[in-house]
Amino acid sequence: MSIPLRVLLIEDSEDDAALLVRTLRSGGYELTCERVETAAAMRAALDQRPWDLVISDYSMPQFSGPAALQLLQEAGIDLPFIVVSGTIGEETAVSAMKAGAHDFLMKGNLARLIPAVARELREASERRERRRAEAAHRAVEARFAGVLDAAAEAIIAVDEAQRIVLFNTSAERIFGYTAAEALGQPLDMLVPPHLVEAHHRHIRAFAAVPERSRGISERHGELVGRRKDGTEFPIDASIAKLYQAGQMIFTIFLQDISARKQLEAQFLQSQKMEAVGRLAGGIAHDFNNLLTAITGYAELLLGDLDQSDPRRCDVAEIQKAADRAAMLTRQLLAFSRKQILEPQVLDLNTVVASMDKLLQRLIGEDIDLVTILDPALGHVKADPGQFEQVIMNLAVNARDAMPQGGKLTVEMANADLDVQYTRQHLAVPSGSYVMLAVSDTGCGMDAETQSHLFEPFFTTKEAGKGTGLGLSTVYGIITQSGGTIWVYSELGQGTTFKIYLPRVEAEVDRVDLYSPVADTPTESATILLVEDESMVRTLVRRILDQHGYTVLEAPRGGDAIAIAAQHDGPIHVLLTDVVMPEMSGHVLAEQLAALRPGIQVIYISGYTDGAIVRHGVLAADAIFLQKPFTPNDLVRKVYQVLDARPREVNNHL
Helix, strand or coil: CCEEEEEEEECCCHHHHHHHHHHHHHCCEEEEEEEECCHHHHHHHHHHCCCCEEEEECECCCCEHHHHHHHHHHCCCCCCEEEEECCCCHHHHHHHHHHCCCEEEEHHHHHHHHHHHHHHHHHHHHHHHHHHHHHHHHHHHHHCHHHHHHCCCEEEEECCCCEEEEECHHHHHHHCCCHHHHCCCEHHHHCCHHHHHHHHHHHHHHHCCCCCHHHCEEEEEEEEEECCCCCEEEEEEEEEEEEECCEEEEEEEEEECHHHHHHHHHHHHHHHHHHHHHHHHHHHHHHHHHHHHHHHHHHHHHHHCCCCCCHHHHHHHHHHHHHHHHHHHHHHHHHCCCCCCCCEEECHHHHHHHCHHHHHHHHCCCEEEEEECCCCCCEEEECHHHHHHHHHHHHHHHHHCCCCCEEEEEEEEEEEECHHHHHHCCCCCCEEEEEEEEEECCCCCCHHHHHCCCCCCCCCCCCCCCCCCHHHHHHHHHHHCCCEEEEEEECCCEEEEEEEEECECCCCCCCCCCCCCCCCCCCCCEEEEECCCHHHHHHHHHHHHHCCCEEEEECCHHHHHHHHHHCCCCCCEEEEECCCCCCCHHHHHHHHHHHCCCCEEEEEECCCHHHHHHCCCCCCCCCEEECCCCHHHHHHHHHHHHHHCCCCCCCCC
């Protein structure tokens, strides 16, 4: 197929002109050609039509190649200009090239003409494309300069060849390139290499979509960008196409959505954790009832067996297994943020300092323990026992990450979390916090491990080396205390856990030391036992009977009211489950208070705090016993209630 070519020949020899024409046609060009030999004729030809190429003899009687080149330059016309001659030497040819000629050929060697023409036409096309891109950039930039300066999102415009013609300030910030570095470059530089081909397909498909009104089309989508440093990041893109001066221009509006994606991942993780928490809380009630029966009957059996009886060892193992099961339940409830806490105003300096020796024994002598206290540290409100468990769990994890020894640092400091921090961390309100950081110099963790770190039963340890509940317990305790925890780790660089608890202005609570009480009643007492789970009710009655109490039992609230109405004599204590069919323990207690003034109430439950709160039990003066409990726990609680009551209770009917 012939290639159309418009050639202006500046030549005084018809024979030489004919030779040039034959050479070009033999090279596959379909010529539109005009020969001139004066300046006036050249001007007229330039005004008459556009040209693709000028070929000029160097020396003519009335004109010359240098004069023709100067005329073309003064007219502001950028065309490939090739000088041909049969007489001039190399020095003259160099002068012509320096003046602006694009190539120089000897008439005796026209074999070079075809490749020279092809090269100059290609380079001329590239120059036109660059000028067109520059012109398009200037036009778009001039039109939207105010918008570009104010835009928070990156705005990038590319031509049909997908070369960048506009790159605003936000694009510089997001991608790391300056506008000078980006303009004229292919859009591929902003796309990860493995996505370039797919990107080209999408752009081609988009270019083929018919335009809407006013010549504009749009497409929205989530893409992946590449910064100057090679890092990849998610972007939200809107692409529009329009025509300017007959050329299609693509304008791309981009937003870096890394922070949003991080928040979405945090939200999905929190939903997953919440679902597991609901499951843990749901099974806790039935499981705690079973454990109460197992623990209670095992302890009763031990009391009946002689010290020399070999079966005592078997029963003791049953107790140990039940205790381990109860611990697992408590850990699950801690993870699910549904355990019963006894928060107090604490100074974490005191809590951590009191654990120093314990922690050193826990981590071993090959690990250097460094504790950094803050004299100006604010106060927090948390359960002291649970918070000690948090520190010990983190210390054990750090120890396991440093099998060859290392350094464990426990540091406290006040922290003020601003809005920018809270935007990047889901469900963390801005404000004043106390920060506790636990850092090790161990093996560190990869991103995949970190994404599952607080899930229950997730562990990187060997089988039998851990339950996978340590960090999930930490997570539950901290979040239930109104705080948050974040992990920062790199493989081979160590790990830091940062805990943030809200700062409170109250004074530190005084912690009363535990003092034992007698385990037998000082006088006879009548207890109304209300429990819908028969195996627990039978066990509790047996325990109370053994300690000399008079027990009235009922499976439900309605039955308990009927018994209280019929019983001839005082009822000193109501021992009731919280959640029961037909009537809750709290409603039962209110009705019996009117029927039996002065009756004391002990609530028991295997449910979690959410269910207990809904049933109105967690008031400041409520007396509560969490299942599973041992016979000693039960008797001690009953004695404490009886010991604190007024001595005369005359509520019999």
